[in-house]
Amino acid sequence: MEAPLKTLIVKTENHQTRIDKFLSEHLEETSRTLIKTLIEDDQILVNDQSIKPSYKIKADDKIDIYQLSLDTKDIVPVNLPLQIVYEDQDVLVVNKASGMVVHPAPGHYQDTLVNALMYHIQDLSEGSHETRPGIVHRIDKDTSGLLMVAKNNYAHEQLAQELQEKKTQREYIALVKGVIRNKTGSIRAPIKRDPHNRLKMAVLAGGKPAITHFEVLEVFQDASLIRCQLETGRTHQIRVHMAYINHPLVNDEIYGDKLNDYGQYLHAQTLGFTHPRTKKWMTFTSDLPEAFQTYLKKIREN
Numbered sequence: 001m002e003a004p005l006k007t008l009i010v011k012t013e014n015h016q017t018r019i020d021k022f023l024s025e026h027l028e029e030t031s032r033t034l035i036k037t038l039i040e041d042d043q044i045l046v047n048d049q050s051i052k053p054s055y056k057i058k059a060d061d062k063i064d065i066y067q068l069s070l071d072t073k074d075i076v077p078v079n080l081p082l083q084i085v086y087e088d089q090d091v092l093v094v095n096k097a098s099g100m101v102v103h104p105a106p107g108h109y110q111d112t113l114v115n116a117l118m119y120h121i122q123d124l125s126e127g128s129h130e131t132r133p134g135i136v137h138r139i140d141k142d143t144s145g146l147l148m149v150a151k152n153n154y155a156h157e158q159l160a161q162e163l164q165e166k167k168t169q170r171e172y173i174a175l176v177k178g179v180i181r182n183k184t185g186s187i188r189a190p191i192k193r194d195p196h197n198r199l200k201m202a203v204l205a206g207g208k209p210a211i212t213h214f215e216v217l218e219v220f221q222d223a224s225l226i227r228c229q230l231e232t233g234r235t236h237q238i239r240v241h242m243a244y245i246n247h248p249l250v251n252d253e254i255y256g257d258k259l260n261d262y263g264q265y266l267h268a269q270t271l272g273f274t275h276p277r278t279k280k281w282m283t284f285t286s287d288l289p290e291a292f293q294t295y296l297k298k299i300r301e302n
Contacts, residue, residue: 002198004045004064012059019046019063020053030068037131041105042235043067048195049206066198075104075131077119080111084120085284090155090277091148092121095286098144098263103132117149124149125156136160137168140236142263144289145172146271158276163233169272172228172238173217173288175265175296176247177256180216180224187212187241191234200254201236203244210234212241220299223250227269238266250295262291 014022020039024032036053038044043066046055057063083095094113101108104115117124117134124134127150134149136159150156162168190207194200211231218225224247228238239255242248248256252264272283288296 002066004066005068006065008063008065010057010059010061010063014057015059016056018053019044019051019055019057022057023063023065027065027068034069038065038067041067042193042198045193045198048193048198050193050208075109075118076115078110078115079119080116082113082116082120085146085286086282090151091159091275092151093271093284094147094149096139096144096147096268098142098289098291101141102138102147103135105131113147121149121151123151125151125153127156137163137233139268140239140263140266143172143266143268144263144292145268146284146286147268148271148273150276155276159273162274166231167274169270169283170230170233170268171270172230173267173269173292174226174228174238174242175250175292176224176226176242177250178222178224178247179219180214180226180247182216184213184215185245187214187245189241189244191237191240201234201240203240208232208234210237210241212238214242221302223299225296239264262295265292265295267292 020032020035023035024030039051039053042050045064046061084092085095086093096113101112104112114132114135127133127135134151136148136150136156139145139147148159150159188211189203191201191210192204192207194202209232213229213231215227216224217227230237239249239252243255249264249266251259251262267288270285272281275282
C-alpha cells in the first residue's frame, strides 16, 4: 500500500477546526484552494477515509497526505483528438474516449481532456482549481462517453448546482460478468474508500449513500449487457456496486479481471441537464465505442 508523504495527528487545541483551514495553516506554501482540490481527489485522508473540505477535525484524528502540489506549469494546451457533440456560448458536451484522463494529475499533465479543451476551446470556466478549467464532473479514465463542460463561471455554477441536487440525467451502458436473472434492479449500498487499498472504493458501513438503478438489455452465455442510471455520483459507483452483487464489469482490472488492452466496458451513453442560461432541458446520447461494439459482436457470435 502506498505510504503517505506526510502524516499529522490532530492535537486537542485544533478540535473542531475545518480541515482545509487547519492544513492551510500547517502546510507551508499550500493554498486552501489546492488543499480543497487534494481532498476532493482523495490525496488527503482522515483515519484512512475520504472526507469533505468542510470536515471538522477531532482530537487524535490521523491525517494522511499523499500529495502536496500540482505541477501546474506543465499544464498546457495540447492538440489531442476531441469529439465535441454540442457547443454554444455557455456549455459544450464532449464524447470522451476510453483511456483519456479527464484532468491533470501526477503522471498525466499533457495527455488529458483538459489539455485538449485548452487547445480547442478559447473560453472555459475557472473550475474548482486551475488544473480543471471547464470541468464540472468526471468519469473514470477507462470509461468512455459524455461529459458536460462549462465555458464560463456562471454556467459552471448552475450545472454544478443541478448535479448536487441530483437532477442531472446520467445513464451508462455496461457489460458485466455473469447472467443477471432479474430484468431490473436497484442497488442501495454505501460507498467509501477501501481502508486496505486507497486506489479502490468499497461498500462499507459508514460510507456515503449510493444508489444505482439497472435494466438488463441483453443476456449472453456468461455476461449481461445492462443500462445503469445513477441517482448519486460516487467514485467508481457502478463498478463498485456491480462487483458488490457479484457481477463485476468485464475487463475491470481493479474490481474484476483484465482480459485485454481496452478498459472496463462502461460507456456514459446519455447525458441530460438544464441549460444554464435558457433553462431548457437538453439530452444527448452517444454510440458505444467501436471497440465496445466489436467485443459485443464477438460474444454474440460465440
